[in-house]
Amino acid sequence: MDFLEIAKSRQSCRAYDRSRPVEREKLLACLEAARLAPSACNAQPYHFTLVTGKQAEAVGNCTRSLGMNAFTESVPAFVVISEEPYNLTAGAGAKVKGQDYRSVDIGIAAAYFTAEATAQGLATCILGWFEEKKLQTLLHLRRPVRLVIAVGYAAPGNPLRAKKRKTMEELTTWK
Ligand SMILES: Cc1cc2nc3c(=O)[nH]c(=O)nc-3n(C[C@H](O)[C@H](O)[C@H](O)COP(=O)(O)O)c2cc1C
Numbered sequence: 001m002d003f004l005e006i007a008k009s010r011q012s013c014r015a016y017d018r019s020r021p022v023e024r025e026k027l028l029a030c031l032e033a034a035r036l037a038p039s040a041c042n043a044q045p046y047h048f049t050l051v052t053g054k055q056a057e058a059v060g061n062c063t064r065s066l067g068m069n070a071f072t073e074s075v076p077a078f079v080v081i082s083e084e085p086y087n088l089t090a091g092a093g094a095k096v097k098g099q100d101y102r103s104v105d106i107g108i109a110a111a112y113f114t115a116e117a118t119a120q121g122l123a124t125c126i127l128g129w130f131e132e133k134k135l136q137t138l139l140h141l142r143r144p145v146r147l148v149i150a151v152g153y154a155a156p157g158n159p160l161r162a163k164k165r166k167t168m169e170e171l172t173t174w175k
Pocket of ligand 1: 011012014069125127129130
């Protein structure tokens with residue numbers, strides 16, 4: 001699969017096949033892609049906590065509130081991405097430039113993870129809606145939790161949707 005094919009076929013999956021666990025080697029391939037992601041000053045300010053089996057049910061519980069993310073009940077695996085501190089240079093750069101590079105870096109790592117998941121035939125949904133304190137307690141995480149990624153196999157009959165995106169003209173300027 002070339003990258004554009006991956007980008008076109010990846011979509012947020014909200015219906016998973018609960019009976020089909022994700023193979024460890026596929027999760028490892030996704031993690032390897034995330035590990036290779038670029039980051040500001042190569043600080044890699046993140047940690048990935050992989051959750052499968054019974055514990056995945058408990059993580060799913062932490063992503064459902066106010067009617068959001070009801071579908072996570074059937075997700076067999078989650079990656080919880082917590083934020084680690086900057087290294088010295090990234091911290092200094094962030095201060096001088098007034099930028100939060102850690103969130104940028106975490107977004108890039110999540111994109112690498114989900115792209116490789118698509119290449120592996122897996123379905124994913126990046127989740128920004130979760131109960132952070134509950135997750136920290138459940139998984140004994142001391143750092144802030146920034147993203148959760150649902151991973152699994154799409155339930156049968158989950159078609160590829162047409163992408164809703166701004167047009168190229170809206171999104172780009174050439175000078
Ligand atoms: C940072 C971030 C947080 C998101 N949080 C959620 C979420 O909590 N629940 C959900 O169903 N989708 C969530 N999404 C998925 C987006 O809604 C989705 O990527 C967007 O609508 C585009 O659709 P597509 O991924 O199917 O192409 C999130 C995506 C990102 C990048």
